[in-house]
Amino acid sequence: MEFFKSDKIYNFMGKRLPFLGFSSLLVIASLVILFTKGLNFGIDFAGGTLVQVQYEQKAPIDKIRDVLNETKYKGSSITEFGTPEEVVIRITNTSPDIANDISDEMHKILDSTGSFEVRRVDMVGPKVGNELREKGLMALGLSLIVILIYVSFRFEWRFAVASILALAHDVTIALGAIALVGVEVNLDILAAILTILGYSLNDTIIVFDRIREGVQTSKESILDKVVNESVSKTLSRTTLTSLTTFFVVVTLYLFGGEIINGFAFTMLVGIIVGTYSSIFIAASFLVQLKFSISDYRAKEAEKLKKQKEKDKLRAMYEQGTV
Missing domain, CATH: 1.20.1640.10 (Multidrug efflux transporter AcrB transmembrane domain)
Incomplete structure (x- = not known):
């Protein structure tokens, strides 16, 4: 085409x-x-915790923000993620125990905001x-x-x-x-x-x-x-x-x-x-x-000349004349 x-x-x-x-x-x-x-920069580069939450109804973003502001997660960023029922909570700090899953803690904190499911938790320390x-x-x-x-x-x-x-x-x-x-x-x-x-x-x-x-x-x-x-x-x-x-x-x-x-x-x-x-x-x-076209052509001609000389010497060697 x-x-x-x-x-x-x-x-x-x-x-x-x-x-x-x-x-x-x-x-x-x-x-x-x-x-x-x-x-x-996301948490991969800046460090922090990302929690993806899916509600059965439209996510009450303002209520989630108010509830989190009353905890150690004050100032967290809450944004809609794809659909009105799903949100992502970005927390700038991480737990001292990086291996500790905060899903259970989030369930307790957000219990009053409605029926939901924690779908994903990503945690990256600032050093990492x-x-x-x-x-x-x-x-x-x-x-x-x-x-x-x-x-x-x-x-x-x-x-x-x-x-x-x-x-x-x-x-x-x-x-x-x-x-x-x-x-x-x-x-x-x-x-x-x-x-x-x-x-x-x-x-x-x-x-x-x-x-x-x-x-x-x-x-x-x-x-x-x-x-x-x-x-x-x-x-x-x-x-x-x-x-x-x-x-x-x-x-x-x-x-x-x-x-x-x-x-x-x-x-x-x-x-x-x-x-x-x-x-x-x-x-x-x-x-x-x-x-420069002329310089390039001259270099290529020189390379070709040397290659022909090598091929000629190799042919003479193989025929036993060298």
């Missing part, structure tokens, strides 16, 4: 600077939101939360380093730097959207961010692979024209892949329930931004880094 004509070349690089300017504004806005509003947050950031940083090494080895250092800049662009905007909406950041969101890295990198590598192929086979010596031709050829594939993934994630967001909404929202933002950066931004960074 082709959404775009395979023989038509779109002038992406002609509009490179406007797209880079637009992306810069998005990144700056995201950083401002992150530094001013900050991320809404800090460790999870640090290891999450370490996983993100190591992922970027490994990607940089891999792309440098497979392509050329300018391709690697361009791909890392594109990935940083995607992750920053995704985090800004999470902070703006107030999505609770937990291990699911970290998994979504790492998934975005892989998804965006896959699209970027396909575009770069086609650019490298174009540099080697095309008679063009102007990088902008080679990039336009290469990106245009991958446009239908990128669009089809992105739309397929997008519709699946939209279904998860709409019908997956409250517990998966944060993950699905993060993925939606990541798919949109990742597709946009693969088409308009990653190759633009490559052009901005002054990638």
